[in-house]
Amino acid sequence: MSDRPSDGKSAPNFIRSIIEKDIADDKYEGRVATRFPPEPNGYLHIGHAKSICLNFGLATDFDGTCHLRFDDTNPETEDPEYVEAIKNDVRWLGYDWDDKLFHASDYFETLYERAEHLIETGKAYVDSQTDEAIRLTRGSVTEPGTNSPFRTRSAKENLDLFRRMRSGEFKDGEHVLRAKIDMTSPNMKMRDPLLYRIRHAHHYRTGDEWCIYPMYDFAHPLSDAIENITHSICTLEFENNRELYDWVLDNAWDTPRPYQYEFNRLNLDYTVMSKRKLLELVDQGSVEGWDDPRLPTIAGLRRRGITPESIRDFCDRVGVVRADSRVDIALLEYCIRNDLNYRAPRVMAVVDPLRVVITNYPDNESEELDVPYWPHDVPKEGSRRVPFGKVIYIERDDFREDPPRKFYRLAPGREVRLRYAYFLTCDEVVKDPDSGEVVELRCSYDPATRGGDAPDGRKVKATLHWVSEDHSVPAEFRLYDRLFSVPNPEETDGDWKDNLNPDSIVIKHGRVEPSVVDDDSKIRYQFERLGYFWRDPVESSDSALVFNRIVTLRDTWAKISSGGDQSSDSRSGRKKSLKAQDTVGTARAPEPKDKRLPALSPDQAKRANDYVDRFQLEGDDAALLASRSELGDLFDEAVAVHDNPRSIANWIIHEVLRELKDDDLTSIRLEPSALAELVALIDDGTISGRIAKDVFAQMVESGESPSSIVDRDNLDQISDRSQLEPLVRSVVESFPEKAAEYRGGKQGLIGFFVGQVMRKSQGKANPEIV
Ligand code: ATP
Numbered sequence: 001m002s003d004r005p006s007d008g009k010s011a012p013n014f015i016r017s018i019i020e021k022d023i024a025d026d027k028y029e030g031r032v033a034t035r036f037p038p039e040p041n042g043y044l045h046i047g048h049a050k051s052i053c054l055n056f057g058l059a060t061d062f063d064g065t066c067h068l069r070f071d072d073t074n075p076e077t078e079d080p081e082y083v084e085a086i087k088n089d090v091r092w093l094g095y096d097w098d099d100k101l102f103h104a105s106d107y108f109e110t111l112y113e114r115a116e117h118l119i120e121t122g123k124a125y126v127d128s129q130t131d132e133a134i135r136l137t138r139g140s141v142t143e144p145g146t147n148s149p150f151r152t153r154s155a156k157e158n159l160d161l162f163r164r165m166r167s168g169e170f171k172d173g174e175h176v177l178r179a180k181i182d183m184t185s186p187n188m189k190m191r192d193p194l195l196y197r198i199r200h201a202h203h204y205r206t207g208d209e210w211c212i213y214p215m216y217d218f219a220h221p222l223s224d225a226i227e228n229i230t231h232s233i234c235t236l237e238f239e240n241n242r243e244l245y246d247w248v249l250d251n252a253w254d255t256p257r258p259y260q261y262e263f264n265r266l267n268l269d270y271t272v273m274s275k276r277k278l279l280e281l282v283d284q285g286s287v288e289g290w291d292d293p294r295l296p297t298i299a300g301l302r303r304r305g306i307t308p309e310s311i312r313d314f315c316d317r318v319g320v321v322r323a324d325s326r327v328d329i330a331l332l333e334y335c336i337r338n339d340l341n342y343r344a345p346r347v348m349a350v351v352d353p354l355r356v357v358i359t360n361y362p363d364n365e366s367e368e369l370d371v372p373y374w375p376h377d378v379p380k381e382g383s384r385r386v387p388f389g390k391v392i393y394i395e396r397d398d399f400r401e402d403p404p405r406k407f408y409r410l411a412p413g414r415e416v417r418l419r420y421a422y423f424l425t426c427d428e429v430v431k432d433p434d435s436g437e438v439v440e441l442r443c444s445y446d447p448a449t450r451g452g453d454a455p456d457g458r459k460v461k462a463t464l465h466w467v468s469e470d471h472s473v474p475a476e477f478r479l480y481d482r483l484f485s486v487p488n489p490e491e492t493d494g495d496w497k498d499n500l501n502p503d504s505i506v507i508k509h510g511r512v513e514p515s516v517v518d519d520d521s522k523i524r525y526q527f528e529r530l531g532y533f534w535r536d537p538v539e540s541s542d543s544a545l546v547f548n549r550i551v552t553l554r555d556t557w558a559k560i561s562s563g564g565d566q567s568s569d570s571r572s573g574r575k576k577s578l579k580a581q582d583t584v585g586t587a588r589a590p591e592p593k594d595k596r597l598p599a600l601s602p603d604q605a606k607r608a609n610d611y612v613d614r615f616q617l618e619g620d621d622a623a624l625l626a627s628r629s630e631l632g633d634l635f636d637e638a639v640a641v642h643d644n645p646r647s648i649a650n651w652i653i654h655e656v657l658r659e660l661k662d663d664d665l666t667s668i669r670l671e672p673s674a675l676a677e678l679v680a681l682i683d684d685g686t687i688s689g690r691i692a693k694d695v696f697a698q699m700v701e702s703g704e705s706p707s708s709i710v711d712r713d714n715l716d717q718i719s720d721r722s723q724l725e726p727l728v729r730s731v732v733e734s735f736p737e738k739a740a741e742y743r744g745g746k747q748g749l750i751g752f753f754v755g756q757v758m759r760k761s762q763g764k765a766n767p768e769i770v
Pocket residue numbers: 036037038039040046047048050051233234235264265266267273274275276
């Protein structure tokens with residue numbers, strides 16, 4: 001899963017099936033033409049990326065074309081700046097429209113002519129009511145609308161008025177052109193919808209040539225038809241527009257004609273997605289521009305350092321279905337980490353430096369250590385020289401004068417490892433006499449531990465990153481976090497902007513190892529233990545380095561937002577056990593039959609019920625997951641990454657809990673994404689369930705990802721027949737009597753043989769193929 005190519009064919013979905021059927025039925029002579037139709041009234045966001053990946057992806061997969069069409073029928077909000085930004089973003093995402101670049105404004109003359117055709121055939125009329133009157137006579141969902149007094153105008157009169165509308169005789173709002181359909185239709189969109197309105201406005205392409213502009217519902221289907229689009233794919237909020245789409249094409253167009261299909265729009269937690277809202281944030285200065293790295297705009301994601309590959313991978317995983325939902329931002333972060341893991345060399349930086357003087361290190365000396373860029377589970381090579389000296393910096397966070405339980409990093413009298421260097425012991429704490437703040441540590445190192453291991457075999461519990469004072473380079477670090485502090489900012493009472501996260505950017509001034517200075521400015525790094533970073537493409541310079549944090553190494557958010565115990569190991573990313581506070585009160589919880597189950601608080605009960613409703617988990621299982629927030633969080637995050645809730649729940653309940661015994665999650669090294677990955681490896685047949693248990697045991701011990709354990713230890717399930725055949729043959733040969741019995745009709749022996757093959761392959765054979 002971790003190295004699943006993000007550029008292969010996209011995942012199957014219902015639209016793909018429709019296209020396959022249309023091809024089989026020879027509906028468009030096998031042709032497939034899709035389009036991405038943005039309105040140039042803002043920058044594209046990651047929701048648009050989903051639509052882009054879908055439309056361009058389908059065209060590629062079916063050897064068709066995908067058009068980029070600017071839906072520019074609204075002169076007041078459109079701007080050439082947006083047109084250029086949109087083109088740039090689509091290209092950056094990796095898609096190419098070749099010569100298929102179009103504008104709805106190119107079709108103004110044809111659209112006008114089609115409108116006259118509707119008038120001539122009695123299907124459209126000029127209405128001279130005010131906007132207000134039109135709105136009031138449209139009725140409601142429960143009440144029919146009423147006909148306009150102008151609905152019975154003759155075709156001749158309508159044509160005359162419409163031509164005069166075009167020639168500029170009337171002011172804005174004096175008349176509109178409406179389709180004559182049915183004011184009592186249950187579908188409000190069909191109640192004589194507006195087709196044209198008067199707007200004396202300058203259009204960025206057609207200038208002052210027009211003062212009437214077509215409405216979306218008229219221009220869009222016809223633009224599709226003019227371009228010979230076959231499948232017009234849009235988001236679900238246009239479902240009710242489909243009837244009108246069909247009406248326009250049935251009455252103002254011939255065949256062949258496109259059909260509209262709707263899919264679920266992307267809604268992402270902790271952010272807003274509409275261009276109007278994004279514009280509001282930009283305009284009022286809540287962010288620094290359309291490319292602010294906190295925004296979900298393509299420009300913002302790009303500046304932040306996220307790659308097009310990870311966005312495409314994400315879009316491929318979110319799913320194209322016909323039901324709206326919200327996507328957990330953990331999935332996006334997973335895709336980003338998954339991509340950067342293989343792309344980002346590991347180097348060291350300290351964002352919040354604490355000075356450390358190594359008292360027994362020779363004065364005025366330094367040395368260079370040869371340090372690999374890649375961890376052993378990334379199949380890449382290369383190293384750099386990292387200088388070490390008498391004075392270094394470590395992360396302020398990595399020291400506690402009075403360490404709480406489970407804080408294993410540096411503290412007075414304690415020994416830790418400096419990554420790739422030496423063991424270090426803290427002997428003395430130097431404080432500012434006025435403020436009491438720790439300003440320096442005096443430490444000693446053990447020269448025999450060079451490289452990070454003690455010849456006498458003694459162990460330390462923590463490894464810290466560091467940089468040398470004399471050699472490191474100052475840098476600014478911009479630590480980005482979620483833009484909003486609640487998952488769905490639009491859903492709360494009051495102004496959605498009140499939910500902006502005040503800590504969505506934290507700026508730190510620290511230091512980075514010197515090796516980065518001469519690197520290509522586009523390199524993404526993993527700053528060890530801190531996250532993935534790259535140089536801000538706008539504000540970083542050779543003389544003043546600025547690094548953007550692209551993503552943290554793991555999800556620390558859950559801990560912060562749920563008010564986790566701040567004295568616990570902050571880098572563990574998880575709360576301490578909530579066992580004590582979890583056993584308060586009972587509520588309408590699934591009845592606990594099992595004595596493993598504690599009573600649930602109302603919130604926990606709600607969570608458990610939610611699991612039963614959403615994932616059809618057994619009540620007991622759901623209650624057990626909900627009873628400890630760390631387990632529930634682990635479950636939620638893993639399910640967001642790999643959609644097999646039952647299996648993930650089983651792994652947590654049986655394997656994770658067994659591993660934990662009475663301890664909390666911080667005691668084992670288990671990332672939600674790693675658990676998800678493990679289950680995915682079983683689901684896609686890479687490993688068997690039995691092997692998965694061994695992998696799991698190694699994972700929680702070493703913190704390594706399951707796929708790298710599988711790769712390293714060669715644990716892939718053997719599904720290849722040519723590899724299995726010799727195994728099967730040798731088993732059959734070693735049990736000649738049983739084989740004879742089997743051949744004689746004792747079919748039940750099949751289980752015995754499969755079992756033997758499994759043993760012989762040490763559990764790696766795929767039993768189904770065997
Ligand atoms: P917004 O609501 O953000 O302003 P929009 O729908 O008005 O977006 P358009 O420029 O009209 O923006 O959209 C171009 C295409 O992108 C449309 O086909 C639209 O359905 C699609 N699209 C817009 N937002 C999303 C989303 N969140 N998820 C998937 N597709 C989207």
